[in-house]
Amino acid sequence: MGELSDYLKEEYSSEGYLRQSYFYLQWEYSRKYISLKRSIIDSYAIIHNLNPDEYKNKRLLLKAVIDVLKNKLHDIESEISTEND
Numbered sequence: 143m144g145e146l147s148d149y150l151k152e153e154y155s156s157e158g159y160l161r162q163s164y165f166y167l168q169w170e171y172s173r174k175y176i177s178l179k180r181s182i183i184d185s186y187a188i189i190h191n192l193n194p195d196e197y198k199n200k201r202l203l204l205k206a207v208i209d210v211l212k213n214k215l216h217d218i219e220s221e222i223s224t225e226n227d
Contacts, residue, residue, distance in 0.1 A: 157218050164211040176200045177220060183207065190214075 148206035163186070170178055184194040185201050190210045 160211055160218070162215050164208065164215060167204060167208050167211065171201070171204050176204060178204070181188070 158200055166185070170176055176183075178200065180194075180200050180203075183200055185205045187197075188196040190207060192203075192206055192210060194203055197206060
């Protein structure tokens with residue numbers, strides 16, 4: 143299971159996945175009622191090294207996941223701009 147988990151974490155760290163997830167979760171967060179099940183948001187959290195038990199509701203957890211994705215995308219963009227300099 144550890145190998146699969148490592149593989150998935152690597153796959154879920156790709157820029158395309160991060161960007162797509164960020165925009166989808168941002169849209170979901172902007173809705174009045176979040177339609178995603180808590181277990182789905184928990185999965186996003188675990189993949190991105192967050193402890194879902196630390197968040198008392200879906201909205202707080204979703205915001206935390208969005209913040210992590212935003213930071214990862216910012217790091218990728220910074221890396222790309224550094225390479226181009």
